[in-house]
Amino acid sequence: MSDYKKIAEKRKEIAATLRTIIDPEVEVNIVDLGLIYNIDYDGDKRVNIDMTLSTPACPIGDTIIMNVMETVMGAFPGFEVDVNLTFEPRWKPEMVSEEGKKLLA
Amino acid sequence: MEGLSTDKAPSLSVVLPHFVFAGIAFMVLSVMVVLSSGLFSNHFYQPKLLAITHVFVLGWASMIIIGSLYQLIPVVFETALFSERLAKFNFWFFAFGVIYFTYSFWMGNLVNGVPWASIFTFTSFILFGINVIMSTKKAEKKTFSSKFVIASIWWLMATAIQGIVLAFNYKYQYLNDSDFKFLRIHAHFGFVGWFLLLIMGVASVLVPMFLVSHQLDENKLKRAYYSVNMGLLLLSLNWYFFSNAFATLAAWVIIMLGIVFYLSFIYDSYKKKLRKLDVGMKHSLTAFAIIVLPVVLALLASLQHDFSIIIIKNVALLYGFSIFFGFMTTLILGQTYKTLPFIIWLDRYTQYIGKRKVPMPREIYNETIADTQLYVYLIFVILFFIGIILSNTLVLKVGSLFLLLTAILYNINVFKIVFHKVKPEKSE
DSSP: OOHHHHHHHHHHHHHHHHTTOEETTTTEETTTTTOEEEEEEOSSSEEEEEEOOSSTTOTTHHHHHHHHHHHHHHHSTTOEEEEEEOOSSOOOGGGSOHHHHHHHO | OTTOOOTTOOOHHHHHHHHHHHHHHHHHHHHHHHHTGGGGGSOSOSHHHHHHHHIIIIIIIIHHHHHHHHHHHHHHHSSOOSOHHHHHHHHHHHHHHHHHHHHHHHTTOTTTTHHHHHHHHHHHHHHHHHHHHHHHHHOSOOOHHHHHHHHHHHHHHHHHHHHHHHHHHHHHOOOOOTTOHHHHHHHHIIIIIIIIHHHHHHHHHHHHHHHTOOOOOHHHHHHHHHHHHHHHHHHHHIIIIIOOHHHHHHHHHHHHHHHHHHHHHHHHHHHTOOSOOOHHHHHHHHHHHHTHHHHHHHHHHHHHHHHOOOOSTTHHHHHHHIIIIIIIIHHHHHHHHHHHHHHHHHHHHGGGTTTSOOOOGGGGSOHHHHHHHHHHHHHHHHHHHHHHHHTOHHHHHHHHHHHHHHHHHHHHHHHHHHTOOOOOOOOO
16 A cells, blocks of 8 residues: 555544544534544654634533544554644534534434 | 633532522422412512512522523633632622522511612622623623623613612602502513523524524624613613603514514524524523513503503513513523533543543433423413413412422432432443
């Protein structure tokens, strides 16, 4: 497998891991909610995740971010995980995936 | 993680006592209604009904709304509460004021009890007002939702000041208030200014958040804000100085327009929702549908009072009932299920997230009880409504038992949530 393919494969695995993290209010995983903006994997042991919250004052923001780090590090031992929280652009319901919409309805 | 602004939620010890006190007050209130249900077929101005009114507006509604607002300040204003210590101190002060107030009215101690209780309550509202206004000063973003909340605090001050004037009148009798005009002003500062504006402001953030619906027309909120405030100002100035029948009617029409703009905003949110309704939102949207009722009754009351067109008997009592129980209690019962489980869940499970399987917030209360509670409550509202119109004591008595049952079901769930314990993890 080429490096490019390996990286793409790993990013998919990381996204699948993040799908196990559920927002407790709406009970949908954070990937399908559209909270994950980007997953960057360097091909070695470093992962950078750009993500947002539905509102900057989300009372469980800290909890979700810790959960992202713990879950990825738990699934990929030895990996270093950095979470970059951003509110640019602000989250909108349009960012919910089709799968997420089905889960909400 | 620079820019992280999520550590703003207040401590559990600030918020929780308000919910517990309010739950107990709701229970006490329903027992008082059962004991005095016959009074609802008469005039509203009786010490026992005033006791029920004040345990309702202070011990139940204001208590839970203040507690919820402490929790929601970070969400509405995107800033932390100014002082937790002040909030905790204020809780005890307010709780004492509520008990003193209710006891004085219930025992008919109008001359030596009620005036001092009103001073206590007013002081606690000032402390609460300082805490909220100082919190909003730190907020970077001023939205229309926060304007509603700030305006409601000023109307709360007006309600309390007018209340003190009325309370000391029991002792010194300086008002010539034959048509209850000061009482009407006091009540409307409270209903429309404090409760309605605050609920509108907070719900304009929460309803779209809970239903996952955005891109709503903020102009509707803006129009609602100006209409309700202007209408209430006109209504109270008219009652104070002119008592002009057409001005009263005009003021009600302006307030009604504001409510229509607001309901249209809520309806948009409902139409654009991505999420199905849970038990909390079913209660809440029912409450918003019911709000049409007191508005229509207010118009009828102004026709009956000012133009002597009698359409239904006991319209003032029916109007008060539809605000207190039709709108406010339905909303509070529902929003408890949206806020309290979440607050407790956050406290009990934050440390376990990502490390073990944790239940969802809705799994820490009994959903069947919550659903049953809604239907039992609606039976109470319908029976009482009919009972007041017909002045039928038997219907009122039976209706009051449904209120008591609602309070029991509600408290079972509230205490189940409050005393929820983390279960040890089952080994695989």
